[in-house]
Amino acid sequence: MEPAQITLAIRSTLNTTHIIQQYMQHQNLAKRNQASRRLQRGDESDEDMDTDFSQSTGPGSVGIMVLMGQVHAVERRFWAWETGTDWWDHIVLQVWDDSQWLQNFRMCKGTFMELCDLLSPALRHKNTKMRAALTVEKQVAIALWKLAMPDSYRSVGNQFGVGKSTVGASVMQVANAIKDLLISRVVTLGNVQVIVDGFAAMGFPNCSGAIDGTHIPILAPEHQAAEDINHKGYFSIVLHALVDHKGHFTNINMG
Template structure:
C-alpha cells in the first residue's frame, strides 16, 4: 500500500491500540476456555480428531494477537546511541576526579577545559532530536582533548565515552576544525615582541625574535602520493614548522607539507618568511646597531635553513674562540624550540603516533594540538614528571643537508652573524 504520513497514521491508530488490547483480552479468554474443553476431551472417544482440529485453531491465535498488536502500535524507534556502560564523563570525571587526574588525562585543569567550551560553544552546540540527545559541548571538548592527549583509536574512545565510533570520529574532527577557526589567530601569534626579545636576551642572544625548526608528524600511509609523504627517517609524515619564544610558546606554525619536503623549502613557502623578508612581522622592525652593522630582529635556526640578514644559523666549522662562543650561545637559544616540540608531543601524544585522519584534516588536528599546547603553557599546566623530555619518532637531530645561500643574501647574513658574534663575545654572554 502507498506510504502514509506518520503523523496522520498516529492520529488514526490511537483508538486502534485500545481496540486491539480489548481483542487480545478476548483471545486470552478463548484460550482459557479451550483449555477447559481439552480436559473434557481427554476422556472422549473422538479426542484425537477433535484435539487436532482444536490445535489447528488455537495455533493461529498467538499470531493473530501479535499481528494485531503490531498493527496498532507505532513503529519501534531506531537506537542511535551506543549501548555501552554508564556515562563515564558526567558520572565519574565531572563528579569524582581531582585536578591531578584532570592534568594526567586531559593535560589541563577542569576550569581550562570549561573555558575552551565557552569559547567554542557557538561552533559546537547541537540541538536535541527525536532520535537522540545531543552531546553536550563540554563533553565534545573532552572527547577532542582526550583524543589528542592519548594514542587511543576511535574504537577505544567510543568505549570510554559510551558513544558510537562514527560519532566519536565526527566529534574529534569538528572540535579540531572549530579550534583552528576560532582560536588559532588568538592563541598562536606574536604578542609583546619586547618580552620575546628580552627573553632571548636573558639567554645571551640579542635582538632575537624567535627560534624556528621543523618536526615530522607521523601519519598512516595515504592512498595517493605515498612517496611524497615518505620522509628521510623512513616513515610517512607531514611537516610541522613552528617558531616559538624563549618560553616555548609557539607564535607561528605551518603544517601540511609532505614528509619529503626539506626544511628550507617549507620555510620559503611560509607567510613568516615573506613577512620577515619585508620587515613587517615585528612592528616597527626595530634595528640594533653594533660595529657599524644594522641588525634587524632575527630568527635562529639550524643548518638546514638558509643564512640571511634576519635568519641566523651557527658557524658550520667554528675555528676561533669567538665563533665557538657564538655557537654555544646560539645552540642554547635554539634548543628552546626543540624542547617546545618535545613538550608538545609529550603533552599531546597523538602527534607522536600515526594518525588515522584524512590528509585534508591533518592540518586542523595539528593546529588544535598547538593551540592547546600554548594555552597549557600560558596557564602553567605542568606535565606529569618524566613526560616532557622524551617522545617517539624524535627528529631533532641535525641530520638534514646544510643549506648555504650564495651571493648578496649570504653576504648580508654573514655580516650580521659576525656582528652578533662580536657582541656576544664582548659581553661575555656564555
C-alpha cells in the same frame, strides 16, 4: 527530519505509487476482458457496459485505500546499542582532581571548562527526536582524549559511551572550532623588539623566536606516496612551531 528518514520516506512513497499503478492496471485489464466477453455473448447493452466500466474504479478505490492504510500503518522504531556514560558523568566530572585531569587531558579542569566556553558557539547542537545532542564538554573531552592518548576510535568510543563515528566527528568538529575561533587569539606575532630583548636577557642575542618541529604519522596517500616518507622511513606530515621568549606561540605551520 534526518536525511536517512527523508530517503526512506521517498522510497516508501515510490513503492506505494508503483503498487497502486500495478493494481489499477490489473483492475482495468480485468474489466476490459469482462466487457469483451459480454460483447461476444451479446448479454448486455452498450449503456450497461459503459455504466459497469465507469464504476470499475469503485472497488479499485476501496482496495487502494486499504492498501495505503496497510502501508502507512507500519510502525517504525529507532534503536541503538546500549552504552554507559557513568565513567564520564560520575567519575571524571565529579571525582577527578586537577592532577588527574592534567595527566589524562593535558590540562586542569578549570582550563578545560574555559576552553569549552570559548568553543561553545561552534559546538552547541540541538537535540533531535532520535537522541539528545552531545554536550560541548563531552565533545571537547572526546577530542582531547583522542589527541592525548594513542587509543583507537573504538576504544575512545567505549570509554565515553558513544560510537566510533561520533569520536571521529567530535575530533574534527573540535579541531575546526579551535581553528576558527581560537587560533587568531592564541597564535600572534607579538612585538618583535620585546621578543628580541627577552631572548637577549636569557643569553640569546639577536633571536626573535625558538623553532622546533615534529612528524605526525599518516596513512600512505594513494598518489605520490614517496613525497610523504620522512627520514625515519614512515609516512608523515611535518608540523613546526615558533615561540617567543615566554613560550607563547607566534607561528604554526603544517604541511
